[in-house]
Amino acid sequence: MAATTMAQALNRALRDSMTADERVLVFGEDVGQLGGVFRITDGLTRDFGEDRCFDTPLAEAGIVGFALGMAMGGFKPVVEMQFDAFAYPAFEQITSHVAKMRNRTRGHLTVPMVIRVPYAGGIGGVEHHCDSSEAYYVHTPGLKVVTPATVNDAYTLLREAIDDPDPVIFMEPKKLYWSKEDIELRHIDEPLGHAAVRRHGKDATLIAYGPSVPVALQAAEAAAEEGVDLEVIDLRSLVPFDDDTVMRSVRRTGRCVVVQEASGFAGFGAEIVARIQERCFHSLAAPVIRVAGFDIPYPPPMLEHSHLPSVDRVLDAVDRLQFTDEPDHRYLTGAHS
Amino acid sequence: MSDHIATDLLPSATPVRYLAEDGTTVDGPAGYPRPSTEELREAHRRMVVGRRFDAQATALTKQGRLAVYPSSHGQEACQIAAAMVLREDDWLFPTYRDTMAMVTRGLDPVEALGLLRGDAHCGYDPNATRTAPQCTPLSTQTLHATGLAYALRRKGTDSAVLALIGDGATSEGDFHEALNFAAVFEAPVVFLVQNNGFAISVPLEKQTKAPSLAYKGVGYGVRSEQVDGNDPVAMLAVLHKAFEHARAGAPFLVEAHTYRIEAHTNADDATRYRNSDEVDRWLDADPLARLEKHLRTLGALTDEDVAAAQADGERLAADLRSRMNADPHLDPMTLFDHVYARPTTQLVEQRDLLATELKAQEG
Numbered sequence: 223m224a225a226t227t228m229a230q231a232l233n234r235a236l237r238d239s240m241t242a243d244e245r246v247l248v249f250g251e252d253v254g255q256l257g258g259v260f261r262i263t264d265g266l267t268r269d270f271g272e273d274r275c276f277d278t279p280l281a282e283a284g285i286v287g288f289a290l291g292m293a294m295g296g297f298k299p300v301v302e303m304q305f306d307a308f309a310y311p312a313f314e315q316i317t318s319h320v321a322k323m324r325n326r327t328r329g330h331l332t333v334p335m336v337i338r339v340p341y342a343g344g345i346g347g348v349e350h351h352c353d354s355s356e357a358y359y360v361h362t363p364g365l366k367v368v369t370p371a372t373v374n375d376a377y378t379l380l381r382e383a384i385d386d387p388d389p390v391i392f393m394e395p396k397k398l399y400w401s402k403e404d405i406e407l408r409h410i411d412e413p414l415g416h417a418a419v420r421r422h423g424k425d426a427t428l429i430a431y432g433p434s435v436p437v438a439l440q441a442a443e444a445a446a447e448e449g450v451d452l453e454v455i456d457l458r459s460l461v462p463f464d465d466d467t468v469m470r471s472v473r474r475t476g477r478c479v480v481v482q483e484a485s486g487f488a489g490f491g492a493e494i495v496a497r498i499q500e501r502c503f504h505s506l507a508a509p510v511i512r513v514a515g516f517d518i519p520y521p522p523p524m525l526e527h528s529h530l531p532s533v534d535r536v537l538d539a540v541d542r543l544q545f546t547d548e549p550d551h552r553y554l555t556g557a558h559s
Numbered sequence: 560m561s562d563h564i565a566t567d568l569l570p571s572a573t574p575v576r577y578l579a580e581d582g583t584t585v586d587g588p589a590g591y592p593r594p595s596t597e598e599l600r601e602a603h604r605r606m607v608v609g610r611r612f613d614a615q616a617t618a619l620t621k622q623g624r625l626a627v628y629p630s631s632h633g634q635e636a637c638q639i640a641a642a643m644v645l646r647e648d649d650w651l652f653p654t655y656r657d658t659m660a661m662v663t664r665g666l667d668p669v670e671a672l673g674l675l676r677g678d679a680h681c682g683y684d685p686n687a688t689r690t691a692p693q694c695t696p697l698s699t700q701t702l703h704a705t706g707l708a709y710a711l712r713r714k715g716t717d718s719a720v721l722a723l724i725g726d727g728a729t730s731e732g733d734f735h736e737a738l739n740f741a742a743v744f745e746a747p748v749v750f751l752v753q754n755n756g757f758a759i760s761v762p763l764e765k766q767t768k769a770p771s772l773a774y775k776g777v778g779y780g781v782r783s784e785q786v787d788g789n790d791p792v793a794m795l796a797v798l799h800k801a802f803e804h805a806r807a808g809a810p811f812l813v814e815a816h817t818y819r820i821e822a823h824t825n826a827d828d829a830t831r832y833r834n835s836d837e838v839d840r841w842l843d844a845d846p847l848a849r850l851e852k853h854l855r856t857l858g859a860l861t862d863e864d865v866a867a868a869q870a871d872g873e874r875l876a877a878d879l880r881s882r883m884n885a886d887p888h889l890d891p892m893t894l895f896d897h898v899y900a901r902p903t904t905q906l907v908e909q910r911d912l913l914a915t916e917l918k919a920q921e922g
């Protein structure tokens with residue numbers, strides 16, 4: 223069996239969805255002849271024709287607003303935003319219209335569509351090409367937000383996103399585009415909203431999504447060598463959020479670290495931690511700790527390694543989970559003065 | 560390069576006009592199909608009813624029955640022509656100011672006022688009425704109109720779409736992206752800019768240096784025209800032509816020069832930024848009086864016709880009054896409906912919370 227990359231899995235998902243449903247259209251900037259700057263739409267125009275996969279003018283609000291109109295007209299647009307930060311011009315269309323159309327019209331007008339957003343860093347990209355923008359979308363009721371971390375999930379989640387009756391922000395971790403797995407891509411028919419336990423463990427739970435999942439898994443392997451048995455949850459779907467899988471794990475382990483690449487302040491990880499303490503307080507043996515990007519604009523590429531949550535930073539956080547009776551000195555009054 | 564000659568796209572040097580302010584006919588440009596007398600009689604009746612509707616809605620704000628109402632008094636020729644040129648299978652994308660056009664199109668007035676009454680974001684079924692929800696984020700709807708127009712063409716229909724927009728909103732980026740997309744994708748869409756002189760308090764001269772808002776189409780390859788928006792004959796003539804053009808796969812931009820007689824909404828105080836002389840000048844250019852004079856000169860309108868139209872308006876106003884005077888029945892539990900196709904577990908939890916709260920209040 224040949225190894226498949228995440229990029230190829232996404233391409234296959236688009237192909238299979240386009241074959242299965244002729245209402246599915248792919249459009250955006252450079253997605254036609256070129257196949258997208260990351261080649262996710264490679265060959266779609268050639269194989270399905272320009273009616274099914276086409277280039278648009280360079281205007282992100284235009285792409286999303288136009289897609290919404292097409293969805294009103296019965297098509298299922300899958301649009302590509304070229305990079306995370308270049309989706310911001312479309313923010314008004316996404317938050318004021320795409321997210322709200324079903325609700326505003328009391329279910330009469332629905333706009334199932336997928337907005338693909340390559341996101342996050344770790345690829346040596348210059349500024350505006352490495353943002354982790356998920357918090358903006360998860361904060362907007364009406365949107366679903368999913369992000370794959372494995373090759374097969376890239377395939378399955380994108381197929382599900384396209385089939386979904388609601389608009390989906392599909393966030394693709396750029397640094398994993400070239401990750402490979404020796405697998406036969408399988409479509410698992412399961413609605414969005416389920417987290418996956420990637421590694422079972424009993425001492426603490428690591429919660430991660432998208433680009434942070436491989437970091438969490440590596441940390442768990444390293445911890446295992448020191449005799450600490452970590453469970454790793456890959457959220458996959460940020461909205462809907464799988465409280466059940468998360469809480470069951472944390473209640474069992476009693477300890478938890480949340481890992482995200484985005485800046486920590488008011489980020490999605492904060493939501494996860496809040497939910498855990500509301501629901502699992504009496505099962506917790508230690509405060510839940512976040513490992514996140516610093517609260518700085520994404521740094522220049524030669525400095526990004528200092529910014530990104532690393533395996534060591536995750537392991538340090540695990541060390542602070544009060545496995546001994548020592549309190550966490552970092553947060554004691556006066557510790558910073 | 561396109562083989563268009565730019566002059567094909569350019570608007571007339573002055574607004575297209577067939578009726579002078581005193582109702583006498585003037586020589587307007589050839590090339591626009593002149594509406595029949597029968598159509599003009601119908602336009603007259605609808606303008607009388609539309610104006611009565613508008614006055615009633617304004618009155619309802621004073622009684623606290625509407626949260627807010629942006630009047631289109633003075634813009635009746637635009638509102639009525641917009642509704643009249645649409646076929647049943649065409650789509651309308653209105654703004655907050657276009658309730659009169661929606662009611663003229665046949666929407667139930669109470670349903671049409673849902674947004675402004677405040678009992679719903681959109682009180683009607685957009686699919687059944689082929690009318691998109693009234694849009695408040697300025698100019699964003701022009702893109703939806705364009706996308707839907709393209710979808711309609713892709714499905715092999717000859718339906719077309721009318722997007723309404725104000726003068727101020729032409730400064731927003733989405734309008735420009737919509738013109739560009741419409742041209743590139745040959746979308747059957749007509750953009751009608753009602754230039755009523757103001758964006759709330761800001762006059763047009765602070766909004767743009769373009770000689771006419773209709774010039775904004777040319778740069779995108781969209782054929783454009785400017786028209787006297789208080790001349791119902793010109794409005795119908797130009798919009799009919801625009802739709803013919805759009806149905807053939809080429810979008811069209813129309814700027815209608817008109818005037819907002821009332822304040823921006825009932826909550827606005829227009830005396831802070833304009834004087835009443837200006838309003839009086841525009842009252843002299845009233846579109847309804849103009850059409851009435853014209854039809855009477857033609858011998859196509861009698862006192863009985865006018866009285867019958869006014870009676871239609873009174874009937875609509877009385878029905879609207881009585882139905883709006885009843886408090887709408889609203890169930891807070893519907894807050895959680897239609898956020899997603901199926902509620903998330905989080906929404907189910909929150910719904911249960913509210914149900915408990917409501918039960919406690921009852922008990």
Ligand SMILES: Cc1ncc(C[n+]2csc(CCOP(=O)(O)OP(=O)(O)O)c2C)c(N)n1
Nearest residue numbers: 656695696697725726727728755757758759
């Ligand atoms: C994106 C956006 N910015 C600001 C507003 C607030 N606002 C509502 S109406 C309006 C003026 C619009 O003027 P115009 O486009 O000329 O339409 P008119 O109200 O005159 O019909 C403004 C600024 C808004 N609704 N949307």
Ligand SMILES: [Mg+2]
Nearest residue numbers: 725726757758
């Ligand atoms: Mg205006």
